[in-house]
Amino acid sequence: MEFNDVFFSKRERFSVGIEESGKLYVSIPVSNRMIDYEEYFEIDKSTFDTYIKDPASALSFVERCRNREVDHLLIIQPGIDRGVAT
Incomplete structure (x- = not known):
């Protein structure tokens, strides 16, 4: 999978983009x-x-992503040692 950011906010620490399959x-x-x-x-x-x-x-x-409230929308499921939002 290749993820291509269209927008990135350094200050707010998130990006918006298009994955190679079109997602x-x-x-x-x-x-x-x-x-x-x-x-x-x-x-x-x-x-x-x-x-x-x-x-x-x-x-x-x-913020909902950081709080793990929309995990059903994850494109790649996390492993056992899931990270914490930074």
Whole structure:
């Protein structure tokens, strides 16, 4: 899988992009005791368009991702040593 960010917020620590198969996503950085990585949450086209036009509108969804409230949208399921949002 190849993830290509279309928008990245260094300050708010999230990105919005398109995975090579066409899936649209929001990603957040996470860390476990061994590695830093990203978790990718699938979004629909309408949501993607909204977040690209107005990135601030994504912040409530990003917070839900960080709080693990939308894990059913994870594109890749985490391993046993799941990281914590950073």
